[in-house]
Amino acid sequence: AIRMTQSPSSFSASTGDRVTITCRASQGIGSYLAWYQQKPGKAPKLLIYGASTLQSGVPSRFNGSGSGTDFTLTISCLQSEDFATYYCQQFYSYPPYTFGQGTKLEIK
């Protein structure tokens, strides 16, 4: 199975900051990558698919990039509602679909 590794595992930032989360695949996955946001007690919410395509209704401050093995999720100008845990997930080789371990973004 393809292993997805996110970094950092957690970090703190302030509203208005620009933050970047990294996801690395154990082998090339093209652009078959999605990003999700999860808040406590809620299901994950799709933010980005195809590595860079914004899901309908997701604010434009979220941006995804990368291909192959290295991907990034950038949030420009953090808002209070953006403090959550973020996951990457590959759709290149399945079964199984695999997720990263998550990056928890906390308020500084």
Added chain:
Amino acid sequence: QVQLQQTGPGLVKPSQTLTLTCAISGDSVSSNSATWNWIRQSPSRGLEWLGRTYYRSKWNNDYAASVKSRIRIYPDTSKNQISLQLKSVTPEDTAVYYCARVHNVGNPLLDAFDMWGQGTMVTVSS
């Protein structure tokens, strides 16, 4: 608007069978452009995809190797829902279980879990 509504018990005894149901509204379980998945989440295992069912001229299933000998995912077309059965559960199966849709329009680059159920916390304990 697509909604997935999960039902099922929150407590299952070790060695018994866990059964959860996911009722679908706003889409069809028999859709040729969707797959219906079960995913679980625990502190020790993170988000773990368990398997899926989907209809493409006939019903198909795929399962994760970690649970393949114990799992069954199946549709109920009369109720427009899917169900998860996980046999011989142990405390390691304690997790929040989610059903989720992949809306597949023929381009794999568009694949993603775009709709999720609300989640069901299942505890395996005597």
